[in-house]
Amino acid sequence: MVLAFWIFASTMKILREIQMKGKQSDAIFHQIESSIQLNNFVKPILPFPNTRNWVSSPDFLAVIVKNVLLKRPKVIVELGSGVSSLYGGYLLKQHHIEGKLYSVDHEIDYTKKAINLVKDHQLNDFVEVLHCPLVxxxxxxxxxxxYDIDNIKLNEIDFLIIDGPPTNEVYNARYPAIPMFYKYLDSGAIILVDDYDRKGETEMVKKWLAEYPDLVFVEKLYTEKGTAVLMKK
Known part of the structure; x- marks a missing residue:
């Protein structure tokens, strides 16, 4: 009886490990598939940094690409610079979209890296990286x-990407995004929220929807970290 129970328990453990590895393999495949699809829409002149070391996952980048191509926004604001800044710039440039991307970062070192990346990829006319320290x-x-955005003069934002600041130490650290930018959002503006699967981000979005009646929840996308899509009426 003891041996039978041990065999049963061991078998169940092995099956769970196989199932877990299968899920991990599916997740890895999904990110690779998203990366391949991204290359169909931008043709970079230089290699991109590794997305595993930068914040945005390939599937979240794919959501950004889709919305830029469909909505053709004139003013894009992203909170958190990185590879997404390059994708946005290339989309505007290569798909002849008359818009500009403003990338906000609080860390001076990351800001400098992003500025250099934009310059190296010859995207200065389409992307402006802004250093806005946390205050x-x-x-x-x-x-x-x-972010200290007092010196940023932006109007009629029609695409807002919320992927910063980091939330390692502060719960709901990204909540101010809508209160601070709401008056600048154009009618029909799309808002993407990365990391939506985290409890803080989920509660944050519920709080926004309760406080801003003109804000509409469009859908949840099952990306690596979860993505919420909102729209301003």
Missing amino acids: RQNINDHSWTW
Whole structure:
């Protein structure tokens, strides 16, 4: 009886490990598939940095690419610079979209790296990387540490990508994005929220929807970290 139970338990453990490896393989395949698809829409003049070391996953980048091509936005703002800045710039340039991408980053070193990447890829006319350090500020009667955007003059944003700041130490650290940018969002503006599967981001989106009646939840996309798609009426 003991031996039979041991064999049963061992077999179940092996099956769970096989199932887990299968899920991991599927996830890896999905990211590779997304990377291959991305190459169909941009033709870079230089290699891109590895997306595994930069924030955006290939499937989230694919969502950005799809929305830029379909919506052809004139003003794109992304919170968090990186490979997405390059994809956005190439899309605007190579698909003849009359727009500009403003990439916001709080860390000076990452800002400099992003600026150099944009310059090396000859995308300066389409991408502007902005250093906006994190500062304490009062937003909706609460104190937050968020980007200092006082010197950014943006109007009629029609595509907002929320992938920063980091949330390692601060719960709901990305909540200020909508309160700070809402008045600049054009009617019909699309908002992408990365990391939506995290509890903080899920609660953050619910809070936005309750506070801003003109904000509509469009759909959840099952990307690596989860993506919420919102729209302003």
